[in-house]
Amino acid sequence: RRLSEAQQKLTMQIQSVEAMFPADEAIVVRQADDVIIRMIGLNFDTGQATIKTEHYPLLQALREALETFPDHPVVIEGHTDSFGSDEFNLQLSEQRAQAVEAYLKSLPGFASARISNQGFGETRPAANNETEEGRKKNRRIDVVIEGAAALDPL
Secondary structure, eight states: OOOOHHHHHHHHHHHHHHHTSOTTTOEEEEETTEEEEEOTTOOOOTTOOOOOGGGHHHHHHHHHHHTTSTTSOEEEEEOOOSOSOHHHHHHHHHHHHHHHHHHHHHSTTOOGGGEEEEEOTTSSOSSOTTSHHHHHHHSOEEEEETTTTOOOOO
C-alpha cells in the first residue's frame, strides 16, 4: 500500500528531526497525533533546574528540530526522579521546564508564542527509580510537538 503524500511528508519530517540528534542526546517518538522529542542528553543535577553550558548545543539542535514543525504548539514537559516529596518534585519539574522554555525563547528569531511548559514531577517515570541510571533518565525534559503527527483525512 502506497503512503499518502501527507504520510510521506510526515515520515520525512520525523526522520530529519531524528537525524539532528545523536542517539545519546534525544529520542524522537510518535505518540498518537504528537511528536515527542525526549531530551535524554539534557540532564539536571539532583534537586537542580539549571541548564549547564555543555547542553547549549543540544538546545540549539532542539530549536532547529522545532522549526521543522513551525505551525504546531510545543509543550516543554519537566520530569523528576522519585527522590524528594511529591510537592518538591512537582515544583522542580516545573522549574526545569521553565528553564528550557526560557532558554529557547532567548534565542534570536525563535517563534516563542507557540511554546508553553508543564511539570509532572515524578508521576511519569521513563525508567526505574531504584537505580542511579534510572533516576538520571527520569530527570528529563520531553518536548511535545502537539498535532505534528496528525494526518489530514484523505
